[in-house]
Structures are given as C-alpha cells and as structure tokens.
Amino acid sequence: xxxxxxxxxxxxxxxxxxxxxxxxxxxxxxxxxxxxxxxxxxxxxxxxxxxxxxxxxxxxxxxxxxxxxxxxxxxxxxxxxxxxxxxxxxxxxxxxxxxxxxxxxxxxxxxxxxxxxxxxxxxxxxxxxxxxxxxxxxxxxxxxxxxxxxxxxxxxxxxxxxxxxxxxxxxxxxxxxxxxxxxxxxxxxxxxxxxxxxxxxxxxxxxxxxxxxxxxxxxxxxxxxxxxxxxxxxxxxxxxxxxxxxxxxxxxxxxxxxxxxxxxxxxxxxxxxxxxxxxxxxxxxxxx
Numbered sequence: 006x007x008x009x010x011x012x013x014x015x016x017x018x019x020x021x022x023x024x025x026x027x028x029x030x031x032x033x034x035x036x037x038x039x040x041x042x043x044x045x046x047x048x049x050x051x052x053x054x055x056x057x058x059x060x061x062x063x064x065x066x067x068x069x070x071x072x073x074x075x076x077x078x079x080x081x082x083x084x085x086x087x088x089x090x091x092x093x094x095x096x097x098x099x100x101x102x103x104x105x106x107x108x109x110x111x112x113x114x115x116x117x118x119x120x121x122x123x124x125x126x127x128x129x130x131x132x133x134x135x136x137x138x139x140x141x142x143x144x145x146x147x148x149x150x151x152x153x154x155x156x157x158x159x160x161x162x163x164x165x166x167x168x169x170x171x172x173x174x175x176x177x178x179x180x181x182x183x184x185x186x187x188x189x190x191x192x193x194x195x196x197x198x199x200x201x202x203x204x205x206x207x208x209x210x211x212x213x214x215x216x217x218x219x220x221x222x223x224x225x226x227x228x229x230x231x232x233x234x235x236x237x238x239x240x241x242x243x244x245x246x247x248x249x250x251x252x253x254x255x256x257x258x259x260x261x262x263x264x265x266x267x268x269x270x271x272x273x274x275x276x277x278x279x280x281x282x283x284x285x286x287x288x289x290x291x292x293x
Contacts, residue, residue, distance in 0.1 A: 032278060033276075034274055034275060036249065045265060051269075055071045056095055056099055066104055071225055076135045081132060090202050115137060135203060139151070147223055148212065163241075168213050172198055222273060222275050225271065227269065229260060234260055
C-alpha cells in the first residue's frame with residue numbers, strides 16, 4: 006500500500022485527488038485533501054494522512070484508510086501530537102491482517118496512537134494532545150472512529166449526515182439535559198474537549214459504520230471548517246458532480262471568509278463504485 010501524509014502550512018495548501026482502483030473489482034473512489042493555516046495563526050497543527058490499496062487484492066483485503074488530526078490548542082507541540090497520531094494509524098493500517106474487521110483495526114490503532122503520543126510527551130517533558138477522526142472503506146461500507154471534535158459527515162442526495170459526535174464539555178452537558186441544544190453554538194465550553202488523544206492513559210474512541218452508495222461523499226474535517234460551514238452548505242458544495250479539488254478549496258475559502266481564526270482541514274472522498282456484500286460469521290460474501 007502507498008501512504009500519503011500532508012501537513013498544510015500555506016493559506017491554500019495543494020489538494021491532491023486520487024482514483025486508482027479498478028471499478029471492476031470492489032469499491033472504487035476518488036479523494037481530495039486540503040489543509041490551510043487560516044487567517045490568524047502562524048502555524049498549522051492539523052495533519053492529514055491516507056493509505057491507498059496498490060492492487061485489486063488489497064482493495065478487498067484491506068481497503069482504504071483516511072485520517073485527520075487537529076493538535077489541541079493550549080498544549081505544547083500540538084503539531085507533533087497530530088502528526089504522531091496520523092503516522093501511527095497509517096503505519097498500523099498498512100501492516101494490519103488481511104480481512105480484519107475495520108472496527109477492530111481502528112479501535113486498536115487509536116489506542117496505540119494515544120500511547121505513542123503520551124510516550125512522546127514524556128520524552129519531551131511536555132503535555133501534548135490532539136483530536137483524531139479516521140475512516141476505513143471496503144466493499145460498500147465506511148467505518149469511522151474518532152476522539153475529540155474533528156468530524157465525519159456522509160453526504161447523500163443533498164443531505165449531510167454527521168456520523169460523529171463532538172467530544173466537548175458543551176455537547177456532554179447537552180446530552181445530559183443541562184444545556185439546551187439551541188444554546189450549543191454559543192456555549193462557553195463548546196470548544197473545550199472532553200476527550201482527546203494524549204490527555205489520559207485510557208481513551209475510548211467512538212466507532213460507527215455506514216453503508217455507502219455510488220455518489221456518496223464522505224468528509225473528514227477539523228473544527229476550523231465545521232465551526233463556520235454548516236451541514237446544509239457542505240451538501241450544496243460537495244455534490245456528486247463537483248470537482249473535488251475545487252470543492253475542497255471552496256470549503257476552505259468560505260471558512261476563511263467567515264472566520265479563519267483556526268487551521269482549516271478537509272479530506273473529501275467520493276464513492277465511484279461499491280461491491281454489495283453480506284456477512285456470515287464475520288466473512289463477506291457477494292450479494293447478487
């Protein structure tokens with residue numbers, strides 16, 4: 006498999022689109038990625054990475070992996086924490102066992118990334134932390150795992166469905182009924198994380214799985230994007246016909262126009278073909 010990572014440092018970091026797998030053999034997709042420093046900060050603490058199958062056999066045995074991390078502000082070396090998380094997950098996915106459940110793989114890799122960040126912080130005598138959102142795609146499904154407030158959306162038929170749940174103190178208060186959902190966007194604690202990689206010895210990622218169809222778009226993004234650009238607007242820009250590089254740049258431009266106080270990153274994945282499968286005792290079989 007080929008691995009690619011990108012840490013954007015310019016206002017308009019180059020977006021890259023890949024579409025390599027044969028549509029005659031399993032899932033086929035294309036993607037674009039972009040990371041922008043924003044209008045206020047001088048450095049970029051976001052980090053992006055991907056693993057792409059390099060053969061038709063790998064399309065089915067492993068699939069694709071995408072990961073996005075946002076170094077936590079207020080901690081030291083946020084850019085190191087985000088890079089460490091993504092690199093750990095990329096490395097682990099490349100060496101994972103063929104056919105292993107994506108639920109098991111992503112859960113294990115996030116726990117490993119948490120340990121690596123803590124060890125790196127101890128070695129440097131600093132506290133560092135990061136969010137992480139990662140997804141693995143194979144057959145006709147996407148498995149999503151995350152810690153923190155970087156998000157995953159699935160965009161289908163003009164609607165953007167948020168797959169992840171922000172791990173923030175405000176969101177936890179809302180779930181408990183302490184804070185009305187109507188006040189979430191104005192709450193003082195809306196940016197204070199309740200979970201992150203590197204902040205605790207034990208971390209619990211949330212995992213979810215969604216079935217995909219041709220034309221669906223999966224978006225991973227940092228809060229520098231989703232704080233300014235809402236779901237309905239994401240769906241208007243990320244259409245099945247949109248050119249992905251241009252659409253990713255449009256998202257960044259819109260976030261910068263409205264705010265730009267944080268780094269802005271996005272991974273945009275469009276599904277071009279799927280292979281419908283069922284599962285029997287953990288093994289996939291092709292559906293007619």
